[in-house]
Amino acid sequence: MVRQASWGPLRFRVPAIVVALFLVLAAVLVRGMRHTAVESYTAVEREKVGNDVRRAAAALDAQEQGLRATVADRAAWDDTYAFMDGYPDWYVVSNLTTPALAALRLDLMAFVDEAGSVGHIAGGDGTLPRETVTAIEAVAARVIREGADGERSGAVLLGEGPALVAAAPVTSSDRSAPPRGVLVIAHVLGASDLASLEEVTMLDVKLKPPREGDSSGDVPDQVYVEAVDDRTVAGRETLLGVDGKPAVRILVTERRSEFINAMATLEYAGWAILGLVLLFGLGMYAVLDLMVLGRLTQLHRELSAIGAAPTAPKRVSVRGSDEISDVATAVNTTLERLEAAEEALRHAAHHDYLTDLDNRRGFEREAVRELAERARRGGHCALILLDMDDFKVVNDTHGHQAGDRVLVQFAEILRTSMRSYSTVARLGGDEFAVLLPHTDRDEAMVALGRLNEALCEAEWDVGDGSLPIRTSAGIAVSPDDGETLDELVGAADGMLYAWKAEK
Numbered sequence: 001m002v003r004q005a006s007w008g009p010l011r012f013r014v015p016a017i018v019v020a021l022f023l024v025l026a027a028v029l030v031r032g033m034r035h036t037a038v039e040s041y042t043a044v045e046r047e048k049v050g051n052d053v054r055r056a057a058a059a060l061d062a063q064e065q066g067l068r069a070t071v072a073d074r075a076a077w078d079d080t081y082a083f084m085d086g087y088p089d090w091y092v093v094s095n096l097t098t099p100a101l102a103a104l105r106l107d108l109m110a111f112v113d114e115a116g117s118v119g120h121i122a123g124g125d126g127t128l129p130r131e132t133v134t135a136i137e138a139v140a141a142r143v144i145r146e147g148a149d150g151e152r153s154g155a156v157l158l159g160e161g162p163a164l165v166a167a168a169p170v171t172s173s174d175r176s177a178p179p180r181g182v183l184v185i186a187h188v189l190g191a192s193d194l195a196s197l198e199e200v201t202m203l204d205v206k207l208k209p210p211r212e213g214d215s216s217g218d219v220p221d222q223v224y225v226e227a228v229d230d231r232t233v234a235g236r237e238t239l240l241g242v243d244g245k246p247a248v249r250i251l252v253t254e255r256r257s258e259f260i261n262a263m264a265t266l267e268y269a270g271w272a273i274l275g276l277v278l279l280f281g282l283g284m285y286a287v288l289d290l291m292v293l294g295r296l297t298q299l300h301r302e303l304s305a306i307g308a309a310p311t312a313p314k315r316v317s318v319r320g321s322d323e324i325s326d327v328a329t330a331v332n333t334t335l336e337r338l339e340a341a342e343e344a345l346r347h348a349a350h351h352d353y354l355t356d357l358d359n360r361r362g363f364e365r366e367a368v369r370e371l372a373e374r375a376r377r378g379g380h381c382a383l384i385l386l387d388m389d390d391f392k393v394v395n396d397t398h399g400h401q402a403g404d405r406v407l408v409q410f411a412e413i414l415r416t417s418m419r420s421y422s423t424v425a426r427l428g429g430d431e432f433a434v435l436l437p438h439t440d441r442d443e444a445m446v447a448l449g450r451l452n453e454a455l456c457e458a459e460w461d462v463g464d465g466s467l468p469i470r471t472s473a474g475i476a477v478s479p480d481d482g483e484t485l486d487e488l489v490g491a492a493d494g495m496l497y498a499w500k501a502e503k
Helices: 008-075 078-083 089-095 098-103 130-149 191-201 257-275 277-308 323-350 360-377 391-398 400-417 441-457 485-502
Strands: 108-112 118-122 152-158 161-169 182-188 204-208 224-227 232-240 246-255 381-388 423-428 431-437 471-478
Touching: 008 152, 008 161, 008 182, 008 191, 008 224, 008 232, 008 246, 008 257, 008 277, 008 323, 078 089, 078 391, 108 130, 118 130, 130 152, 130 161, 130 182, 152 182, 152 232, 152 246, 191 204, 323 360, 360 381, 360 423, 360 431, 360 485, 381 400, 381 441, 381 485, 391 400, 400 423, 400 431, 400 441, 431 441, 441 471, 471 485
Parallel strands: none
Antiparallel strands: 108 118, 108 182, 152 161, 161 182, 204 246, 224 232, 232 246, 381 431, 381 471, 423 431
């Protein structure tokens, strides 16, 4: 007797096979989703952390530029030039006290003679490590080799740890005398600097010597980003110092909060797909692809475009109210802070740190632009150069802090005495300049007279009394005295010194 086939088990077997196939397909889909999300977000994360490391390096560079301005100013004092001749005590008492160095945010100030030997060091407890002295002498040797125009600044590894240094040849205020040694200033990067750096960048930043940690194989000045674990990602960059050797290592550590939330979202979505695989497997994957992966890919694409093209929009699109939109919102917030930091750096590059007037670079940029406009449309443009008479007496008699107050007050009077569309700048020391568009020589003389009246009426507070402040001035008018900025500066400079000679 032939037995009929039993179809009963097939009713369960076939669905079981189908369910198993759907489960495998769903598992593959979930795994693929996770891989795509990890790859997309990791690329976004690397770009973001890399930019954060560069922001921290830019903040250190801004500190370095401040040191460079300070050493250039101090190295051109006549008092400093005279001090190199014998290191008299009066200069030390007036300029090299601990409060004076603290006001400049300096840890030490070294005076190196023409032979490259340290003659005097201010700051510290007088027992500097040999590594510090050797580093100072090495920086000074580079400046000495480059001559009167040699200036150096950057990071260096001292005995006390990573530091920022700046060095310039010591010469007279008019730079006519030959260099007499080198002035080297240094600021050790300590806990307060780290706190300030974290406040400016809003990042978890650490500064370490390059010999510490495990980055000995890193290429200097190259950013490295890697995940520490599932919850933390770190970026680092080793900066070369003034001597060409690795001097400081920047470490930025960030918590992967958005990454964790995104991964948690994907995990829940995966379990949901597996639980509803019989009815909604493929549909659920399509929905997730639309709601999650597509948005992550779009976020990655927009961030890549921002990093690759300067003209690209500086914001990413935000849709929805989930973790991914939180990521986009956080990215936009970071971009806004980055733009603000970049704007602050641009402002510092073209403005004087003491008076907030345009510095020499900013003045030259505005002057060239205005002269080009005048050449196209015709008319006059006047340049006034100002030099405060006997300003050295203020510093010598009342101290350099009083001198700084006088410079700030003088700058404010100069700014308010001139028309709003004029360009007012401090070129350096007690030298100022004013560019007056659409102004002929007679109008420039009227403006100068208005300034002198304001100066005569001003009360100059020097801390222990007041004294009169007078200036010498030179005027040049385009096109009568020249078409270019150099020609106008030469004409105005000649008039200024002729005026000063008559006095």
